[in-house]
Structure formats: structure tokens, C-alpha cells
Amino acid sequence: MLEGRAIIVDLTTKCTSQLAIDERTRSQYMGGSYLGTYLWLEYSRLEVDPLSPANTLVFAPGLLTGYPIIAANRTSVVAKSPLTGLLSESTVGGYFGPKLRSSGLDAIVLRGTSPEPCYILVEGDDPSEVKLLPAGDLWGLDTFKTAETLKARHGDDVEIAAIGPAGENCVHFACITAGGSDTRAAGRTGMGAVMGAKNVKAVAVKSGKTPRPQNPKELAEMMRDLAGRIREKTQAFSAYGTAGGVISCEATGDLPIQNWKGGSFPGAARITGQAMAERGMVVGHYTCWGCPIRCGKDVILSAGDRAGQKSHGPEYETIAAFGSMCLNDDPDYVAAANDLANRLGLDTISAGNVIAFAIECFERGIIAEDICGRPLRWGDGETILYLLEEIAHRRGIGRLLSRGVRAAAQSLGPLAQEFAVHVKGLEVPFHDPRAYTSMAVNYATCMRGACHLEGLTYYVESGTYSRSNLGIESEIVPSGTEGKAEVAFKMQNFLAAFNSLGLCKFLLRAQVTPDEIAGWVRTTFGLEMSGKDLLDSGERLFNLRRLCNVALGITRKDDILPPRLLSQPRPTGKAAGVLPHLGKMLDEYYKLRGWDHEGIPTISTLKRLNLLEFVGKLGISERVLSE
Amino acid sequence: MATLEVTGHLIFYLPKAARDGTVARAVVPPGTALGHLPGILGIPQEEIQAYIVNGRSVKDLSTILGQDDHVVILPVITGG
Structure with a gap:
């Protein structure tokens, strides 16, 4: 039941082959981000240039994706990120993952680079059913038009993950978009740029067979209960x-305001x-596969x-x-910018940070109008639309901004670095660690x-989400430091398991517990698993990825927040005056993780998690490890 | 009367006339219990994160409001 298979596509030679995934590997690495990481490490080395042919790109649906489980619809895309230089992943919902699962595949592994633009059509799990087709006519189209064209060509039952012009131009925060105008995106860390560098415009998957769980009746009963709570x-x-x-x-x-300086x-x-x-x-609603929430809006x-x-x-x-980041309160321009970014294939989180950063640079005279091509103004929707186009096509000021705020600030000098808001090169998403200080230790230590x-x-x-679900006893006060490291440690482990299983994290709103999810795995595969086993697997994935980061030189010095979030309080509002005491939380966090003072997993932690074999494989010197 | 300041998305449960930018205002007679406010205002209890009475967080929903009390009602946050 647990044996699986992946298709390996060598884009350079146009050869496809099948990789059998044995029961032991699949039960340990499950699916999604975890299996994707395992496969990436089998085919690539950490030191590769992210935009070179040597950077493998893996699409892996979660272990539960496509089974009759509510909100089990996510696929992970794994590769080394051009934005951060770290081994990374991005996950996407919608219908693409379930379709991939129905094809019988646990992963598609893209190696090398196609000599000309192509797209990949998946019609089954046999190598002969995975075809590389020319995409010269698709190159240059936006993501919506690409999906429409491929559906017209291959039928409405095809699901598509595609890049837009931003991915083609290798913008470092280009995303991969699934679902066309019903947009869902593998948004973060520039996976679209990796796909563009490989000359792959899209992956299109045709219908296959819906997978059957081992015990459908019991699973259906569990889902009935969950549906009511949701x-x-x-x-x-x-x-x-x-x-x-x-x-x-x-x-x-x-809510961050004006490049994180407002209150x-x-x-x-x-x-x-x-x-x-x-x-x-708002004129309509839409939903991802198998989800009653329907959080998507038209x-x-x-x-x-x-x-x-x-x-x-x-x-x-x-x-x-x-x-709010750009002080724009015109909903029509927000919607227009969203539409444009989705069509161009840009991660809106990074794009919003980059644009707000650029406006502040202009305001402070760090970049002049002749470089920008026009004045960049707060609260001006046209500024936002203009910069999105310039970035996606790497024109003018867009060339500088297309590599993200870290690289742009490094080019512009120390003053700009003071208000470049990122951690390890990834722009910070829009939940302020000065309002909920557990987010400070979370942002500082996240894998990507x-x-x-x-x-x-x-x-x-x-x-x-109730803290009691994870056995957290102490009451959590938003502005303090008490208990925050424990919250980050436990939630990160839990959510790493979500990424292996392909579950949408909005399930947390229904208070799902580790034991409950382990029950879904048991019922679907007959695999013995407890809630603790599930959390342990999340902890192991988290530490495997930390080891990858350590191999790339990441230590405590990198587990830091940007100056604006660490030393400049919000001036007004409910979080006014609060600053996160990161050092204290980090010490507690490292202890809970079993990492040393520099944030490197200790030998005993690696032994406990059965990860010691990766030390040599990743080229980590044993001298940096402590007992 | 005790004065109420409703914040966040909870303002959309109140009539437009009660809204003022990012807050909505209302009054209730003294003697009203804190736990009765959701019913009076039409706000689901599970969407309320905290009641701040005269600047202090109050968890006891049986607390009776006095003549000059000022209550800020904070929402459970959402977002992606």
C-alpha cells in the first residue's frame, strides 16, 4: 500500500524514467516537502547555482493529497531558492496536487535544462505517459492565458501549474501558479524562477484514478465529524x-504599515x-479540492x-x-495589483515588500527619479502597477528589484539595509512580530x-488554535517572551508534518489535533501512527532542513530579524512600543530543539532523530558538532 | 451609560451608522453583564478575543458594567 513511484524527467536529454519508492522510504519520508527534500538531496548537491541545470525541481503531492480527506490538496515544490540560496520549498493548493495523485505519481523530478521552451504533459505513471512538448507559442503568455490555452488543447480535465513572464525572466521571487484565474500559488522563494531557468513553462496533468483509502467507511465517519466543526x-x-x-x-x-514603520x-x-x-x-466564491471552506473569492x-x-x-x-504596506487604501487598485501579480507570476508577499522598500528608497533620495522612470509615491496605485510590470520584465528599476530586498539593499548601501525587511533573504510575510512576539522566534528560525x-x-x-491541543500549559501573553519558544517549537514540528501530508493549515481553525491527523493516516494506509509519531516526523524533517542550512553556513548569526522589526517599535496602535526580545527566546528555543548555542543540532539530537547519516552526506564537518 | 468600542472585523456586525473608520461605537445601560454583549451586539462570541474594561483585560464574563465603564472589544485575528 505504501510503495510509490516518481517520474524523473531529464530535460536536457528529453529522457523520462521511473523511480520506485520502497515502502520503508515512503513511510519515513511520507510525501510533500519531506519526500521532495529526500529526492532533491538524491539528485542535487547543496552548493549548486539555483538557476543552473544542476538544481533539481521536485513536485510532490502530500501523502494524503487526493484521498477523500478534507483539505488534503496541497503539493510541495522543492528546489534551491534563487532568493535565499537555501534549499527551499513552496506549497500550493487547488486541484493540481489531487490530479497528480490520481495519475499514480508521488513526485515529478525535473533535472537539467530544456534547450528550448517546453511544457510537460502527464497522462499516467509510466514514463511513456509523461511527454515533453514544445512551448514556443506559450512563452510570454501570462499564467491565466497559459492555463486557458492548455485546457483548450488537452481538455477541461487537465490541471496546470504554470509560470508567467516573471518566471521566464528568472525574477528571484517568481511563483508557480496553479488553477489559472482561480489562482493558487506556490508563491514563496522563487520556485517559478527555477522552472523558468529550466525552460519549462508548465506542468499539465490529466485525470487518472481516484485513490482509495484502506478503510473508506471509517475515514468517511471521521470526515463527517470534521466537516461539521469546519x-x-x-x-x-x-x-x-x-x-x-x-x-x-x-x-x-x-498588520504591517508603510514598509513596517507605521502603527x-x-x-x-x-x-x-x-x-x-x-x-x-465580490461576485463569487471558489474552493480548493475537497474543502468546504471556499475561502477563494472572485x-x-x-x-x-x-x-x-x-x-x-x-x-x-x-x-x-x-x-497597507504601500499606504494604498483604494480596494480597486489592490484588486488590480493582485490580478497583475498573479498573471505575471509574482509572489505577492515579496512583491509588496519590494515595492514598499523601493518607495521608501525614493522618498529618502536613495534612488532618483531618472533611475525609477517615474516618481514612486505612497498611496499611489499606479506606482504599484508600474513597478510590478518593471520587475516581472526586469526593465529599468525592475532589474535591481527583481532579486528581492536583500540583494537590492546590498547594491544600494547601508542606509537601505536599515529598512530592508527580510530574514535570510526571504521578505517577511504580513504578521508583525512586534504584535505577536512568538512570530519573532518563528521567523528567525524557519527553514526557508x-x-x-x-x-x-x-x-x-x-x-x-488552542494551545492545549499541543500540550502547552502556560498562558501566552502577546507582548512577553514567556512560553513563546515552546509555541514556535511545537507548531513548527506540527506544521512540518502538514507539509508532508499535503494538508491545508486552515484545518487548524477546526482545532484538529496531531492524534486526529495520525488517525487519518492510519485509516488511509493502515500505517501505525500516533500523534506523537506525527510530531516526531515533523521534528525530523525540520532538523533535516536545518542540517541543510548548516551545511550552507547558516548559524545563530543568521537567526535574526531585520533592524526595523528588532529595534524600531510601532509608533501607535495596540502593539505600540513593543519590541521582541529575540535573544532570550532564541536561547530557550535552541534548548528545546537540542541545538547548541550557535543553533547547530547536537550529535545526541541527530542520533535521536536518526539523522546522523546526513552529516557526511551534506558535507558537514563533524568538528562543528557538539555532543 | 457604559460605552463600547468595537474593533476589527467585528465592526461589520454593527450598523453602518455606528462605524467610525476602523471602530464602531455603541452604549449599553449600566448593569449589563459583559457576557451579554455578544448577544446585544449580534457578534459571535467565538470571534471575540478579549474585552478591555477601562484599560484592563477582563475574562470574567459575569462582570457587571457600571455607569461610566468603557469597554473595548478586540477580535480574534484571522488573515492568511
């Missing part, structure tokens, strides 16, 4: 999507999901070149990116750089 706990989420949280995040000091933003009331609904912008655009057209509605992160989804510790601090 419906009860996510009503506002269903109505407004993540966008409904914008105004609440502003109220709690969590309050009255305009949040205009760009929150409820306001968009009241204005009549909106009618009223600004930009596509005014009057229907498009994907902006999510919370995107509203923060193109709204600043990532909210690796820890979602603000869910625990705000009460959205």
Missing part, C-alpha cells in the same frame, strides 16, 4: 476569505474583505488595464502587500527564511 468555525472565513482579517489585524497591531492605518476599513463585499466587488476589477473583468480576489497577505506558515504561532497567541 462549517461551524469558518463561517466568516467562508464569507470573506482571508481578506476578512485585514481590519482585525490592524486593530491588534499585526495605525484607518484605510484598513476600506480594503478589508467585508468592505469589498459591501461595495459589490471580484470584478475596476482599475488598471482589465477594468470590468472578473478575477481572483485579493487575499489577506496581498491586501497587506499592495494596500521568514515564513508565517511554517509556524503560524500567532494562531496560538490569539486563541485561534
Whole structure:
């Protein structure tokens, strides 16, 4: 039941082959990010140039993805990131992952580089059913048009993951978009640039057979119970999507404002999901595979070149990116910028940070108008649309900005570095660690750089996810340091398991527990697993990725927040005056993890997690390890 | 009357006339219990993170509001 298979596609020679994944490997590495990491390490070395043919790109649905389990629909994309230089991953929901699962595959591994633009058509799990087809006519199309064209060519039952012009041009924060205009994106860390460097425009997957769990009746019973809880706990989420949280995040000091230097933003009331609904912008809802929440929204655009057209509605992160971060309270321009970024194939979190950074550079005279091509203004929607195009096509100022805020700030000098907001090169997502300080230790230690989804510790601090589900006894006070390291440690382990299984993290809203999820694995595969086993597997994945980072030179010196978040408090609002005491939390966190003072896993930790074999494999000198 | 300041997305449960930017305002008679506010305002209890009464967080929902009390109602945050 647990044996699996992957297809290896050598883009350089156009050869495809099959890799059998034995039961032992699959039960240990499961799927998604974990299996993807294992496969990447089998085929690539950590020192590769991220945009070279030697950087393998792995698509891996989670172990549970595509089975009749609520919100089990995510696929991980794993490669070395051009943005951070770290082995990284990005996950995407929608329908692509379940379709890939139905083809019978646990992973598609792309090696080498195609000599000309191509796309990959997957019609089954045999190498002869995976075809490389020419994509000269698709090159240059946006992600929506690419999906439409491929559906017209191969039928409506094909699901597509594609890059846009940003990926083709190897913008370091280009994403891979699934679902066309019903957009879901493997957004973070520039996986779209890796795909573009390989000359791969899209991966298209045709229908196959729906997989059957080992005990369908028992699983169906579990899902009935879960569905009721989800419906009860996510009503506002269903109505407004993540966008409904914008105004609440502003109220709690969590919403970043004006490149992270503001404290309050009255305009949040205009760009929150409820306001968009009241204005009549929202005209429909959509959902990912197997999910009753339907957090996706359709909106009618009223600004930009596509005014009057229907498009994907902006999510919370995107509203923060193109709204409060840029002091833009015009919902029409937020929606237009979201549509444009999705079509171009840009990660909206990184793009919003980069644009706000550029506006501040212009305001301070660090970059001049003749370099920018036009004045860059706070609160100006046209500035945002202009910069998105320049970045995606690497034109003018876009050439500098297309490598992310870290690289841009390094080029612009020390003053710009003071307000370049990133961790390990990944721009910080829009939950402020000065409002929920557990996010400080989470951002500092995440595997891929600043990532909210690796820890979602603000869910625990705000009460959205009950701390008792993870056995956290002490009460958590948002502005303090007490207990924060434990929250980060436990949530990171738990959510690493989510990424292996292919589960959407919004399931947390229904208070799912590790024991409950382990039950789904047991029922689906007959694999004996407890909640503790699940958390242990998450801990092992987290430490494997930490070892990769250590091999690339990451230590405590890199587990740091940017100066603006560590030393400049928000001036007003509920989080005014709060700064996270990162050093104290980091000491506690390293102890809980079994890492030394420099943040390197100790030998006893590696033994406990059965990871010692990777020390030599990753080229780590044993001299850096302590007992 | 005790004064109420509702914040975050909770303002959308109140009539437009009660909203003022990112907050909405209301009053309740003295003697009202804190735990009765969700019902009075039409706000689901599970979407409320905290009640701040005269600047201090109050968890006891049986607390009775006095004539000049000021209550800030904070939402559970959401977002992606």
C-alpha cells in the first residue's frame, strides 16, 4: 500500500524514467516537502547555482493529497531558492496536487535544462505517459492565458501549474501558479524562477484514478465529524476569505504599515474583505479540492488595464502587500495589483515588500527619479502597477528589484539595509512580530527564511488554535517572551508534518489535533501512527532542513530579524512600543530543539532523530558538532 | 451609560451608522453583564478575543458594567 513511484524527467536529454519508492522510504519520508527534500538531496548537491541545470525541481503531492480527506490538496515544490540560496520549498493548493495523485505519481523530478521552451504533459505513471512538448507559442503568455490555452488543447480535465513572464525572466521571487484565474500559488522563494531557468513553462496533468483509502467507511465517519466543526468555525472565513482579517489585524497591531514603520492605518476599513463585499466587488466564491471552506473569492476589477473583468480576489497577505504596506487604501487598485501579480507570476508577499522598500528608497533620495522612470509615491496605485510590470520584465528599476530586498539593499548601501525587511533573504510575510512576539522566534528560525506558515504561532497567541491541543500549559501573553519558544517549537514540528501530508493549515481553525491527523493516516494506509509519531516526523524533517542550512553556513548569526522589526517599535496602535526580545527566546528555543548555542543540532539530537547519516552526506564537518 | 468600542472585523456586525473608520461605537445601560454583549451586539462570541474594561483585560464574563465603564472589544485575528 505504501510503495510509490516518481517520474524523473531529464530535460536536457528529453529522457523520462521511473523511480520506485520502497515502502520503508515512503513511510519515513511520507510525501510533500519531506519526500521532495529526500529526492532533491538524491539528485542535487547543496552548493549548486539555483538557476543552473544542476538544481533539481521536485513536485510532490502530500501523502494524503487526493484521498477523500478534507483539505488534503496541497503539493510541495522543492528546489534551491534563487532568493535565499537555501534549499527551499513552496506549497500550493487547488486541484493540481489531487490530479497528480490520481495519475499514480508521488513526485515529478525535473533535472537539467530544456534547450528550448517546453511544457510537460502527464497522462499516467509510466514514463511513456509523461511527454515533453514544445512551448514556443506559450512563452510570454501570462499564467491565466497559459492555463486557458492548455485546457483548450488537452481538455477541461487537465490541471496546470504554470509560470508567467516573471518566471521566464528568472525574477528571484517568481511563483508557480496553479488553477489559472482561480489562482493558487506556490508563491514563496522563487520556485517559478527555477522552472523558468529550466525552460519549462508548465506542468499539465490529466485525470487518472481516484485513490482509495484502506478503510473508506471509517475515514468517511471521521470526515463527517470534521466537516461539521469546519462549517461551524469558518463561517466568516467562508464569507470573506482571508481578506476578512485585514481590519482585525490592524486593530491588534499585526498588520504591517508603510514598509513596517507605521502603527495605525484607518484605510484598513476600506480594503478589508467585508468592505469589498459591501461595495459589490465580490461576485463569487471558489474552493480548493475537497474543502468546504471556499475561502477563494472572485471580484470584478475596476482599475488598471482589465477594468470590468472578473478575477481572483485579493487575499489577506496581498491586501497587506499592495494596500497597507504601500499606504494604498483604494480596494480597486489592490484588486488590480493582485490580478497583475498573479498573471505575471509574482509572489505577492515579496512583491509588496519590494515595492514598499523601493518607495521608501525614493522618498529618502536613495534612488532618483531618472533611475525609477517615474516618481514612486505612497498611496499611489499606479506606482504599484508600474513597478510590478518593471520587475516581472526586469526593465529599468525592475532589474535591481527583481532579486528581492536583500540583494537590492546590498547594491544600494547601508542606509537601505536599515529598512530592508527580510530574514535570510526571504521578505517577511504580513504578521508583525512586534504584535505577536512568538512570530519573532518563528521567523528567525524557519527553514526557508521568514515564513508565517511554517509556524503560524500567532494562531496560538490569539486563541485561534488552542494551545492545549499541543500540550502547552502556560498562558501566552502577546507582548512577553514567556512560553513563546515552546509555541514556535511545537507548531513548527506540527506544521512540518502538514507539509508532508499535503494538508491545508486552515484545518487548524477546526482545532484538529496531531492524534486526529495520525488517525487519518492510519485509516488511509493502515500505517501505525500516533500523534506523537506525527510530531516526531515533523521534528525530523525540520532538523533535516536545518542540517541543510548548516551545511550552507547558516548559524545563530543568521537567526535574526531585520533592524526595523528588532529595534524600531510601532509608533501607535495596540502593539505600540513593543519590541521582541529575540535573544532570550532564541536561547530557550535552541534548548528545546537540542541545538547548541550557535543553533547547530547536537550529535545526541541527530542520533535521536536518526539523522546522523546526513552529516557526511551534506558535507558537514563533524568538528562543528557538539555532543 | 457604559460605552463600547468595537474593533476589527467585528465592526461589520454593527450598523453602518455606528462605524467610525476602523471602530464602531455603541452604549449599553449600566448593569449589563459583559457576557451579554455578544448577544446585544449580534457578534459571535467565538470571534471575540478579549474585552478591555477601562484599560484592563477582563475574562470574567459575569462582570457587571457600571455607569461610566468603557469597554473595548478586540477580535480574534484571522488573515492568511
